[in-house]
Amino acid sequence: MTLAGWRPQYSGKVRDLYVPEDEALHPGVLLMVASDRVSAFDHVLNPGIPGKGALLTTLSRWWFTQLREFPNHVLDIEPPAEVADRAMVVRRLDMIPVECVVRGYLVGSGWVEYQESGTVCGIPLPAGLANGDRLPEPIFTPAYKAQLGEHDENISFDQVVDLVGAETARELRDVSLAIFRRASAIAENHGLILADTKFEFGRHPDTRELTLCDEVLTSDSSRYWDAATYAAGGPNRLDSFDKQIVRDWLSAHWDKSGTPPTLPDDVVAQTAARYRELIARLTA
Numbered sequence: 001m002t003l004a005g006w007r008p009q010y011s012g013k014v015r016d017l018y019v020p021e022d023e024a025l026h027p028g029v030l031l032m033v034a035s036d037r038v039s040a041f042d043h044v045l046n047p048g049i050p051g052k053g054a055l056l057t058t059l060s061r062w063w064f065t066q067l068r069e070f071p072n073h074v075l076d077i078e079p080p081a082e083v084a085d086r087a088m089v090v091r092r093l094d095m096i097p098v099e100c101v102v103r104g105y106l107v108g109s110g111w112v113e114y115q116e117s118g119t120v121c122g123i124p125l126p127a128g129l130a131n132g133d134r135l136p137e138p139i140f141t142p143a144y145k146a147q148l149g150e151h152d153e154n155i156s157f158d159q160v161v162d163l164v165g166a167e168t169a170r171e172l173r174d175v176s177l178a179i180f181r182r183a184s185a186i187a188e189n190h191g192l193i194l195a196d197t198k199f200e201f202g203r204h205p206d207t208r209e210l211t212l213c214d215e216v217l218t219s220d221s222s223r224y225w226d227a228a229t230y231a232a233g234g235p236n237r238l239d240s241f242d243k244q245i246v247r248d249w250l251s252a253h254w255d256k257s258g259t260p261p262t263l264p265d266d267v268v269a270q271t272a273a274r275y276r277e278l279i280a281r282l283t284a
């Protein structure tokens with residue numbers, strides 16, 4: 001997409017990053033634009049989910065406000081009008097190349113590692129846990145950002161130390177856990193479980209302050225469950241407030257080789273409704 005005054009710098013699967021055409025006018029800023037694109041099983045699907053970019057941006061902005069005691073990258077500068085509802089102007093930071101994942105529950109790649117070794121990112125866990133079980137306490141389970149097209153790889157705390165130094169590693173862990181605890185408590189007040197999430201941090205180019213960046217606590221970067229459904233148990237207890245419906249439909253209608261099929265209208269509509277429900281419940 002072309003935006004007057006902004007030059008496309010990088011396109012991810014579902015988001016686009018722009019830099020100012022005139023650096024002198026807007027020094028040290030970036031424009032992050034969330035699209036309606038949806039990805040699953042490493043493919044971007046057709047069609048997109050109408051309103052997804054705006055819904056995820058609303059969620060991210062809402063969380064940055066809830067978490068304002070933690071320094072973040074959002075600037076009080078209006079994005080271009082054409083994308084105002086799905087974009088944020090942010091301070092350009094020196095990014096720290098570690099994905100700061102926090103897990104309150106054992107699921108996904110954490111569950112996979114646990115079954116093999118009884119650990120997650122090298123952290124020993126009690127024996128006998130089942131898929132989706134709550135952990136005794138939230139754990140910091142960092143991942144290393146893989147090259148384009150590869151999956152992020154879970155790494156140990158010692159590997160974080162090797163990447164960024166002991167002091168920053170401790171700071172990343174402690175701040176990530178503090179933000180997760182605060183966010184979990186807020187989610188719980190709204191009948192939602194925050195199962196896990198991924199934060200990214202950078203440093204302010206001048207002050208070197210550790211700064212929360214990227215998107216925060218969206219349904220693309222987090223697993224949210226309905227607390228009542230979880231408590232009732234059963235096969236749906238781990239259904240997340242994200243593209244679960246898309247994944248389930250694709251699993252039933254595609255063998256995961258070649259180009260994925262076009263999503264039917266009802267799958268698109270139900271997915272959009274699920275994103276809206278998450279926001280409605282959190283912000284109620």
Ligand code: Q0Z
Pocket residue numbers: 010011012015016017030031032033034073090091092093094095202213214
């Ligand atoms: C975020 C990404 C997106 C594609 C770089 N404040 C920042 N300073 C420097 N770099 C970044 C940020 Cl947020 C940064 N990404 C991820 C975001 C589209 C990729 F909107 N990459």
